[in-house]
Amino acid sequence: MREFSTIAARAFLQPSLLVIIVTLCGSAAAAQDSYPAQPGKDWPIYGGSYNNQRYSSLKEITPANARNLQGKWMYHVEGLQGLESVPVVVNGVMYVSGYNRIDALDARTGNVIWRFRRQPATAAYQRGAAVAHNRVYITTNDGHVLALDARTGAQIWESKGGPKASFSGGPPLVANGKILVMGNRFDTVGDGGGFIQAYDEQTGDYRWTWRAIPEKGDPALDTWGGHAPGGGPIWIGGAYDPELKLVYYGTGQPNPQWSGKGRPGDNLYSDCIVALDVDTGKLKWYFQNTPHDTHDYDSTEIIVLADMTFKGKPRKVALQANRNGFYYILDRTNGEFLQATPFVSRVDWGTVDPKTGKGLPDPAHEPTVKGTITCPSTAGATNWPSPAYNPATGLFYVTATEGCGVNTLASSAPDSETSYLESPRDKEAWQLYTRAIDAKTGAIKWDYKQVRSNHYGPGLLTTEGGIVFSPEQFGQVSVLDAKTGRSLWHYNTGDLITASPLTYSIDGHQYLAIASGTNILTFGLPEPVTAGEKKP
Amino acid sequence: MMHGLTKILLMGLFFSLVLPLAILPAQAQRRAEPSGPPNPFAGNSQAITQGELIYNQSCTACHGPNGGAGEIGPEIIHNLSVPLRGELNDNQILDVIRNGAPGTVMPAWKGKLADDDILKIGAFLHSLRGTAIDNPLPGNVAHGEAVFWNKGQCGTCHMLGGRGGLRGPDLTNIAAERKSNLIIDALTKANHRVYGDGGVHLRALPAMDTYDAVHITLSNGRTIDGVLLNQDGYSLQLMGDDNQLHLLDRSQVKAVAEKPPLMPTDYDKRLTKEEFADLMAFLTRQGRKAPAAAPAPRNADPD
Numbered sequence: 001m002r003e004f005s006t007i008a009a010r011a012f013l014q015p016s017l018l019v020i021i022v023t024l025c026g027s028a029a030a031a032q033d034s035y036p037a038q039p040g041k042d043w044p045i046y047g048g049s050y051n052n053q054r055y056s057s058l059k060e061i062t063p064a065n066a067r068n069l070q071g072k073w074m075y076h077v078e079g080l081q082g083l084e085s086v087p088v089v090v091n092g093v094m095y096v097s098g099y100n101r102i103d104a105l106d107a108r109t110g111n112v113i114w115r116f117r118r119q120p121a122t123a124a125y126q127r128g129a130a131v132a133h134n135r136v137y138i139t140t141n142d143g144h145v146l147a148l149d150a151r152t153g154a155q156i157w158e159s160k161g162g163p164k165a166s167f168s169g170g171p172p173l174v175a176n177g178k179i180l181v182m183g184n185r186f187d188t189v190g191d192g193g194g195f196i197q198a199y200d201e202q203t204g205d206y207r208w209t210w211r212a213i214p215e216k217g218d219p220a221l222d223t224w225g226g227h228a229p230g231g232g233p234i235w236i237g238g239a240y241d242p243e244l245k246l247v248y249y250g251t252g253q254p255n256p257q258w259s260g261k262g263r264p265g266d267n268l269y270s271d272c273i274v275a276l277d278v279d280t281g282k283l284k285w286y287f288q289n290t291p292h293d294t295h296d297y298d299s300t301e302i303i304v305l306a307d308m309t310f311k312g313k314p315r316k317v318a319l320q321a322n323r324n325g326f327y328y329i330l331d332r333t334n335g336e337f338l339q340a341t342p343f344v345s346r347v348d349w350g351t352v353d354p355k356t357g358k359g360l361p362d363p364a365h366e367p368t369v370k371g372t373i374t375c376p377s378t379a380g381a382t383n384w385p386s387p388a389y390n391p392a393t394g395l396f397y398v399t400a401t402e403g404c405g406v407n408t409l410a411s412s413a414p415d416s417e418t419s420y421l422e423s424p425r426d427k428e429a430w431q432l433y434t435r436a437i438d439a440k441t442g443a444i445k446w447d448y449k450q451v452r453s454n455h456y457g458p459g460l461l462t463t464e465g466g467i468v469f470s471p472e473q474f475g476q477v478s479v480l481d482a483k484t485g486r487s488l489w490h491y492n493t494g495d496l497i498t499a500s501p502l503t504y505s506i507d508g509h510q511y512l513a514i515a516s517g518t519n520i521l522t523f524g525l526p527e528p529v530t531a532g533e534k535k536p
Numbered sequence: 537m538m539h540g541l542t543k544i545l546l547m548g549l550f551f552s553l554v555l556p557l558a559i560l561p562a563q564a565q566r567r568a569e570p571s572g573p574p575n576p577f578a579g580n581s582q583a584i585t586q587g588e589l590i591y592n593q594s595c596t597a598c599h600g601p602n603g604g605a606g607e608i609g610p611e612i613i614h615n616l617s618v619p620l621r622g623e624l625n626d627n628q629i630l631d632v633i634r635n636g637a638p639g640t641v642m643p644a645w646k647g648k649l650a651d652d653d654i655l656k657i658g659a660f661l662h663s664l665r666g667t668a669i670d671n672p673l674p675g676n677v678a679h680g681e682a683v684f685w686n687k688g689q690c691g692t693c694h695m696l697g698g699r700g701g702l703r704g705p706d707l708t709n710i711a712a713e714r715k716s717n718l719i720i721d722a723l724t725k726a727n728h729r730v731y732g733d734g735g736v737h738l739r740a741l742p743a744m745d746t747y748d749a750v751h752i753t754l755s756n757g758r759t760i761d762g763v764l765l766n767q768d769g770y771s772l773q774l775m776g777d778d779n780q781l782h783l784l785d786r787s788q789v790k791a792v793a794e795k796p797p798l799m800p801t802d803y804d805k806r807l808t809k810e811e812f813a814d815l816m817a818f819l820t821r822q823g824r825k826a827p828a829a830a831p832a833p834r835n836a837d838p839d
Contacts, residue, residue: 078740092783106773106783111766112743113773113781119712119824149695151781154706156698158824 034132034174043089043502046128046171047386048461050240051305054388056503059465060510065525066467066479066488072511072522073110077103079121082498083515085128086171086386086459089504090150094513096520097129098122099141099169104153108506110522116153118146127236127384128171130179133201137174139167139181145199159204161197168235175240175247176278177201182249184233186211191230194251196238198281208281212251212269225264231255232270236384239303241316244333246275246284248318250299257296258367258407262414266291271299273320273328275335285335289322290359294366295349295407296378296420297324302386302459304396310338310440319439321387321398323380324359326352327442341442343382343435344402346375346428367407367418377405377430378420379456386459386500388468389439393482396439397468399450399457403430422454432457434470434478436485446485451476458514459500471497471514477523479512493521572627577652577659579671587660590653594645603664608641612661630658668719668820669711675817676810683807683815693798696822702779703763703798704747712823719819723803723812749795750774755788763798 039048040057048054061069077083080098087096094107100118105111122141130137135156136148143161148154161167166183173180178198186192186209193213200207212232214220221229233252240247254263254270269283271290276283290297304319310329318332325347329338337357350361365374379401387398404423409416422430434448434457450457450472458471467488468480475497479489495517502513513522577583592601598609605611612629633654636644645654663671684690693704700707710719748764752774762776772789774782804812 076740091781093781106766106771108783108785109768109771109773111768111771111773112741113765113783115743118709147698149698149702149706151779152695152702152706152775154695154698154700154702155708 039503041505042091043087043504044131045088045173046086046130046237046500047239047302048502050175050242052239052302052386053304053306053391054386054459054461054500055390056461056463058463058503058505058510060505060508061463061467061479061503061512061525062465063467063481063486063488068525069479069489069491069512069523070526071491072524074522075103075105075110075112075520077515077518077520079123080518081123082125082496083518083520084125084169084498085515086500086502087513087515087520088129088131089502089513090131092506093150094504094520095129095131095136095150096515097126097138097171099124099126099139102129102136102138102148102153104136104150105520107504107511107522110520114153116148116155124169126169128169130172130174132174135201137172137179137201139169139172141167141169143167145172145179145181145204147201147204157204159199159206161206168233170235171237173238173240173247174201176242176245178207178278179204180238180247180278182234182237184235184252191228191255193230194232194234196234196247196249196276196281198278210274210276210281210283212272212274214268220268223265223268225262227263229254229263229267231257231267232272233298234300236300236302239305239318240278241305241332244316245278246332247278248273248275248303248305248332250274250301250303250320252298252300253293253296256415256417258294258409258418259414259416260292260294260366264292267293271297271324273299273303273318273330273335275332287328287330287335287337287357288359289320289326289328290324290349290361292361294361295324295374295405297322297349297380298384299323300384301380301382302384304387304389305332306389306391306439308391308440319389319396321382321396321400321437323376323383324349325376325381327396327398327437328357329440329442330357339442343398343437343442343444344376344400346402346404347381348375348404367409369409369412369416371406371408373404373406373423373425373428375404375423375428376401377403377422378407379405379430383456385457385498386461388460388462390462390468390482392464392466393436393462394439395436395445395462395482397434397436397460397462397470397482399460399470400433400435401430401453401456402433404428430454432473434460434468434480434485436468436482448478448480448485448487450474458497461501461503463503465510469501469503469512469514471499471501471516473497475516477501477512477514477516477521491523493517493519495519572630575626575630575655575658575662577655578626578662580659581671581674583656584660584663584671587653587656587658590649591657591660594649595657598641603661612664626658626662629661630654633657667712667714667823668716669823669825671716672711672820673716673813673816675814677814677817677821679811680814680816680818683811684818687807687811688803688815703775703777705745707819707822709823711820712825716816716820720816722799722801723815724801726797726801747798749798751793751795752782752784752789753791753793754784755790760784761795 087094089107094105096103102116104113134150143166145159147156168184186195196210198207213229231254238247238249251272254267271293272286272288274286289299318330321327325344326340327343340352389396405420409418432450432453436445452474457473462468466482471477475493493516497516499515511522511524600606603612634646691700693701694707696707744766752760762774766773772784
């Protein structure tokens with residue numbers, strides 16, 4: 001017999017759950033870090049948990065029964081385009097976001113519970129909202145941060161934003177009583193560089209800003225050869241370590257993007273993984289993956305936090321499969337470089353010093369007017385859609401793109417720009433794989449070859465049930481065996497997929513969900529039909 | 537030698553682009569720029585009343601009352617419940633009034649009406665198109681706020697600015713979402729309907745915004761009172777009087793009983809005339825004027 005899925009209703013039957021209700025009814029807790037270390041019943045945050053492992057404790061769906069999966073419900077998100085966001089699920093409610101809007105759905109049926117809309121309506125790409133302490137936090141495309149009541153969508157507060165704030169669409173991060181948001185250009189004119197900004201969770205008051213380009217007095221300013229620093233856009237969410245009180249974000253490429261001549265030097269803090277003090281926004285450490293980048297190798301791929309024994313020593317590590325083709329392992333307490341290994345077969349933009357991890361770009365691969373072929377392409381060996389890490393298998397799963405690209409400058413002017421294309425040469429066309437990497441050695445353990453691709457693919461998740469949920473750019477979703485990569489089940493969603501998936505459970509039934517095109521689709525195992533189940 | 541197909545394509549281009557410009561220069565120039573000097577009478581209630589009089593003398597015969605379309609002229613106000621979307625803006629409408637619409641029976645009113653009168657018609661039409669916040673009602677706003685939270689007991693069900701109850705819709709932005717007359721209807725007319733509720737071709741699944749009060753008996757004998765947020769043949773979504781969401785499977789539900797609506801619709805009687813006017817003055821100022829358009833995509837997310 002099916003239980004009803006509300007926590008409140010279930011509390012009638014299970015008094016122990018009353019504690020949860022009381023907590024939820026209270027006002028937003030100030031410095032409470034509310035997400036469990038591992039997602040289970042809920043998928044409460046973009047990456048499943050603060051560590052972005054996307055490793056769910058749910059075990060109902062397994063390699064043995066995945067073949068029985070079926071569609072559960074579908075919801076069309078009206079007014080948006082090619083969804084890139086990851087919905088979050090808390091207490092049986094799924095929150096689907098766009099700029100200036102939220103649709104709250106019954107996660108069991110897909111029925112709308114409430115909608116929030118704020119002018120102006122826009123279909124601009126956006127990548128998620130945050131839900132914590134009975135509130136939903138979203139950014140608007142005109143520089144506001146909003147707090148909504150998670151039960152009704154009523155607006156609790158609206159913050160006008162800090163100085164010169166104009167936000168990108170990455171999901172806000174609720175950490176230690178603050179809401180962290182991000183942007184690509186810290187200014188209303190010119191190139192102010194990427195930034196992270198913090199607001200008070202209770203009141204929306206502005207707290208701090210960290211900028212991805214060095215300000216006066218910072219020695220990093222000397223890494224630009226006299227050129228005004230620019231770039232370092234930040235447009236995807238971070239990770240958070242509640243014990244270290246550090247947030248981790250990746251920054252984007254330096255500007256001008258493709259021509260490095262005018263900005264000799266490493267161009268800090270572009271293409272970096274940075275660790276910031278959550279309370280002050282002060283830079284604790286940085287690690288630059290691609291110094292003096294001329295291929296748009298943003299370090300904005302999702303940063304995964306894990307605790308593991310590395311070369312005999314217990315380490316708190318930060319893992320990243322970077323767009324430049326290397327899989328990095330860093331000590332996240334201090335930024336110490338531990339290891340970098342290529343996770344695609346062709347990497348020729350440069351090399352990485354095995355001791356220091358410093359990237360050494362090959363000048364022969366700088367973009368030229370004639371065109372320069374480089375591996376990986378600007379689309380990256382992977383991109384921002386999320387990888388997943390499964391501590392049980394020890395595997396790090398990533399959507400990897402084999403192949404190369406061509407970068408052609410418009411002119412020989414020092415700030416000449418270009419775009420990028422797939423390499424025209426044989427065997428350098430882009431090919432997507434769902435790839436399993438040994439998280440400690442970086443060795444490739446298995447590949448699931450995706451069919452058709454013209455860009456980077458969507459993100460992944462993995463579970464204690466032993467599966468990897470693997471969507472593909474051209475609309476197929478598959479469930480793979482986490483150990484072997486064997487395909488167990490597939491479904492054609494009928495539209496392009498860019499987003500990363502999620503999983504959650506209601507009344508013990510596990511759901512897999514993904515945004516495809518402008519639809520949310522969910523899947524689960526058949527439920528037994530009970531005598532009481534009938535349409536009244 | 538020109539390829540035959542190219543020739544045909546070029547000829548097609550000529551007919552579709554060049555020829556109409558040559559024949560109809562006036563039409564090509566007719567539509568004014570969206571931007572222009574602001575209407576000095578916009579939001580001026582006295583001027584709007586005067587504008588309505590002038591409109592009724594000069595325009596109603598063709599365009600119908602309140603710009604809702606007449607026997608000869610097209611509708612000017614497209615949907616009485618929502619702000620204008622995508623149609624001519626204020627400045628373009630003024631241009632049509634002044635200069636007429638060539639090729640139609642719409643005359644140029646420049647010279648026939650004083651320009652101030654044309655501007656007042658413009659202010660009147662703007663007031664029809666805008667929501668309450670474009671033309672807030674007069675009254676003592678501070679007193680209206682006190683009525684909202686105290687005698688009116690609106691906060692029992694409605695949230696406003698992060699404070700209040702959960703069973704009714706949030707009113708934080710109500711004046712930007714509704715016209716004043718619809719807010720008045722909601723407080724004074726039983727079983728009132730928002731124009732457009734029925735008969736409209738939906739383009740997307742709407743949320744259920746009727747806020748029906750229900751008393752639900754579960755199979756196990758428990759009861760839940762609340763407001764229905766959505767339902768289908770197999771499930772119910774409810775905001776309970778306990779301020780919690782209840783997402784129910786109908787297999788668990790024994791009976792759903794409708795209750796009388798929670799929303800009183802006799803506020804014109806339970807409040808004094810002054811209190812009601814002040815409450816309206818308060819409500820018609822709650823919200824944020826919608827920006828003209830989305831800002832330029834400075835932050836379009838790269839990849």
